Amino acid sequence: MVQMPGGRFIQRSFQNEQYLQFEADSSRTSAYYHAIDELVPGRVVLDLGTGALALLALRCARAGARHVYAVEASPDVAQMARHAVAAAGYAEQVTVLTGRSQELDLPQQVDVVVHELFGEIASSEGVAHALRDALARHVCKRSLGRRAWSIPSRAATWATPVELPPKAFFQEDRRNADAVSEAAGNLFDDPLFLHGFPVADLALAEPMVLEELYFSEWSPVDNERSQDPRDSASPGSLECQVQRLAFVVQRAGSLAGFAFHITVDCGGSAPSTSSAEAGSHWAHGFITAKPSQRWPMQPESTHSLEHQVDCLIAASNQLAVKPGDVVELEFRVDLLPESPRYDISARLRRFGISRQAEWSDEELFDTAFICG
Numbered sequence: 001m002v003q004m005p006g007g008r009f010i011q012r013s014f015q016n017e018q019y020l021q022f023e024a025d026s027s028r029t030s031a032y033y034h035a036i037d038e039l040v041p042g043r044v045v046l047d048l049g050t051g052a053l054a055l056l057a058l059r060c061a062r063a064g065a066r067h068v069y070a071v072e073a074s075p076d077v078a079q080m081a082r083h084a085v086a087a088a089g090y091a092e093q094v095t096v097l098t099g100r101s102q103e104l105d106l107p108q109q110v111d112v113v114v115h116e117l118f119g120e121i122a123s124s125e126g127v128a129h130a131l132r133d134a135l136a137r138h139v140c141k142r143s144l145g146r147r148a149w150s151i152p153s154r155a156a157t158w159a160t161p162v163e164l165p166p167k168a169f170f171q172e173d174r175r176n177a178d179a180v181s182e183a184a185g186n187l188f189d190d191p192l193f194l195h196g197f198p199v200a201d202l203a204l205a206e207p208m209v210l211e212e213l214y215f216s217e218w219s220p221v222d223n224e225r226s227q228d229p230r231d232s233a234s235p236g237s238l239e240c241q242v243q244r245l246a247f248v249v250q251r252a253g254s255l256a257g258f259a260f261h262i263t264v265d266c267g268g269s270a271p272s273t274s275s276a277e278a279g280s281h282w283a284h285g286f287i288t289a290k291p292s293q294r295w296p297m298q299p300e301s302t303h304s305l306e307h308q309v310d311c312l313i314a315a316s317n318q319l320a321v322k323p324g325d326v327v328e329l330e331f332r333v334d335l336l337p338e339s340p341r342y343d344i345s346a347r348l349r350r351f352g353i354s355r356q357a358e359w360s361d362e363e364l365f366d367t368a369f370i371c372g
Helices: 016-023 024-040 055-060 075-086 125-138 167-172 174-186 307-315
Strands: 002-004 007-008 044-048 067-072 094-098 113-114 153-163 192-194 208-213 241-246 254-256 257-263 284-288 319-321 326-334 341-351 359-371
Touching: 016 075, 024 055, 024 113, 024 307, 055 067, 055 075, 055 094, 055 113, 055 359, 067 284, 075 094, 113 125, 113 257, 153 341, 167 174, 167 307, 167 319, 174 359, 208 241, 254 326, 319 341
Parallel strands: 007 359, 044 067, 044 113, 067 094
Antiparallel strands: 002 007, 153 208, 153 257, 192 284, 241 326, 254 319, 257 284, 326 341, 341 359
C-alpha cells in the first residue's frame, strides 16, 4: 500500500497457486470456453493477461483460432506461459508476447480480444483502459459490427449492505485470515478481499448494480469522444460512471458494511458467471460501513487472528437497522486512467428515530482509493 494524491493506492498481484484456482473455477472456465468455442473459430485473437497456464489462449487455439497473440506483462509468468503452450503442442498457433498490450505492436490486427482483467470491483484491474487501447490499435475495424470483438461482452459490479459473518468464516480459509491480518495493519480503512463471503445469508437488502461495463457495444466512435470523464458518466461507459443507490432494509440486523460481487456475460449463448457462485476464484470486496475510532490494538502490533477479527468487529462499528431504513450509496469511478479511481460515500437514513424528525440522516463513510 502506498499513498497517492487524492486517494489510497491498492496494488495486488497474482501468485502461481491462483492460476490453478482459475482453472478449477468450473463456472468461470465453462462460460469462457462456451463463448470461445462459439465466437473464435477462424479468427485472429488477442488474449490479454494470459497467465502462467495460458488457459484461454490454448482454448482459443483448440477451438480453431487462426492465430492467438497471448500477452503477459510479467516476464516470469510469460515464460511459464510459453512452456505451457509448447507442452500442449500449440507453439506455432499461439505466440506469447511479454509486456503490456498498451506498449506492444502486434504483427497483425486481431478480430477478437479475450480477457479476464476483473477484480472484486469489476473495473479495478484496468480492463476499461486496456480495451480502449486494444480497440484503437489492435482490433481490425472490418471485424467490428460483424461478430463480437470482445469476450466477455459485458460485466457488472453489485453492491449489498451486509452484516459481518461469524468468526469461524475468517478462521476456516487462510486467504480470509490473511486479508484480515493485512487490513488490520491499515486500521481497516481499505477494502478487504474475502473469499466465499455468504452474501445471501448476510444481506440486509437486495443487491443493486453499482457499475456496468459494456465491451462489445463500444466502438471506435465512442473511443474518440471527449477525454473529460464528466462528459460520459453514463451506465456502461468505459470512461466514467456515477451511481446513486438507495437500499431499503428488508430485515432487522446490524449493518457492518457493503459487500461487492461481479457478474460476467461472456457473450454469444454462453451462460453468465458470477463471483457470488460457490467455488468462484474471485473474492468479494468488503468495505466497513462506519469505521470506528476506538481501537483495541495499535496497527503495527501483531496479534492472534481472533484478536484481529475482534478489531474488525470494532472497526465496523455495527449499526442496528430495521425494515424500512434506507442505506444510500454514492459511487463514482474514473475509468480513463490505467489505474481506476473510486470515490464512494454512504449514508444511513432511519425512520422514526426521534420525535423531532421523522427521518434522521447519519453519514457512514466517504472514501477514495485507486486500484492498479
